[in-house]
Amino acid sequence: MLLPYHARLALRSLRRDPGLSATIVIVLALAAGIFCTAVMHYLRTYKTTASLSPTLHQIEIVASHDSLKAAFRGTSAEPNILAARERVSFPMRRLLASSGLPTLQSSSFRARVLVGDAPPGPGARPSAVPRNARFASADFFPMFGLPFRHGGPWTRDDEARAAAVLVLGPSLNDRLFDGVNSVGRIVSIDDRPFRVVGVLAENQPFAPEWDRVVTGGPQDQLYLPYDEHESLLARPEALVSVAPEGASYADLLRSDAVAVAFWIELATPALREAYARYLQTALGSRGVRYTLRDLPTLRRELAFPNTVMTFFVFITSIVLAGAGLVTMRLLLAKGLTRQGELSIFRAVGAPRASLMVRQLLEAVVLGGLGGVAAMAVAGPSAFLYNRLVGDTDIPLAITPASFAITLAATVAVGALSALYPAWRAAARRPTTALMRT
Helix, strand or coil, X not given: XXXXXXXXXXXXXXXXCHHHHHHHHHHHHHHHHHHHHHHHHHHHHHCCCCCCCXXXXXXXXXXXXXXXXXXXCCCCCHHHHHHHHHEEEXXXXXXXXXXXXXXXXXXXXXXEEEEECCCCCCCCCCCEEXXXXXXXXXCHHHHCCCCEEEECCCCHHHHHCCCCEEEECHHHHHHHHCCCCCCCCEEEECCEEEEEEEEECCCCCCCCCCCHHHCCCCCCCEEEECCHHHHHCCCCCCCECCCCCCCCHHHHXXXXXXXXXXXXXXXXXXXXXXXXXXXXXXXXXXXXXXXXXXXXXXXXHCCCCCCHHHHHHHHHHHHHHHHHHHHHHHHHHHHHCCHHHHHHHHHCCCCHHHHHHHHHHHHHHHHHHHHHXXXXXXXXXXXXXXXXXXXXXXXXXXXXXXXHHHHHHHHHXXXXXXXXXXXXXXXXXXXXXXXXX
């Protein structure tokens, strides 16, 4: 095969013109680094957990209260609208969860709790800082495929015996325990000791499927068993009140205030039909309007809206294309410095196609080097963004997907920019070329 032969010649050519080669790599790296930064933002914003089961379902209780409708009339309160459509009240959650039919079911909401900055020692009282906690059922973790770095989730048995356990997010585990395996350690929550049973491996998605109302905000830093909210008197964040409720916590639990994200898994068509019959009996007979959606339908009907990130990816793509035009000019200059060498190849019978392939392989190598070098631009950019902007504690980071997209785009730009210079170099007639060397 001639491909390895041409590849070796292309690599040798890079060493013959190190200045031009380095310039091309730098130009591509700078543009690709800017492009990669936009891609990181885009992937962080639109990342979904593709492996989630399509049999996950969510029930929307169609709002019929005039006060709830009036709360959003003439406003752009997107998160609150989602809350009204994707969350239910505490009494409604108890009704929906009492069927006994779903394979798995999860209730969750977010609230602020006081977390000790360090594990309490003998006679010590750690300072407490408000943190975002998600009160969730044991089924929450397997339903949404949250990976664990250490340990695992609590179980239904833990919930049944009211065990004081919790799961830490990676950021809070880093703060409290310097990122080490903290399973079995104690964390103070509102002056009560809770034992760590697991540490998550990844930060929360920018738009978590289980509760998209918190999209773009600070992430959940720890997770507590759902029933613990009553003992801790934890009031839900972003509560949507339908009507005035009393001042006590018991009044909140009896009210129609929308607060809880409720999900079920109906693994078979028979289960879905049975649950649909249950909803008709429990809700339809009372005149309560509702919609039962599976996950694919929910993603389609309540799709995440376009943001400026899409526009930034487009703009940075233009920047990368502009770097391709500069690269084309540099490759033309590179071809002029190698006229004699190319003339000899043509004179001894090298076909034009082989010379074009060689030039394209050289451009692919330069594009690959530029794509890798782009990480030296994107990495510091992400670091500075996380330190200086801080719009959310979900960090911007170079992921395998962002690296692969950037590398592929840079290689493609390098190859496309080489098409015209390669054609020009291969189109020279050997006799004319030799006369000018």
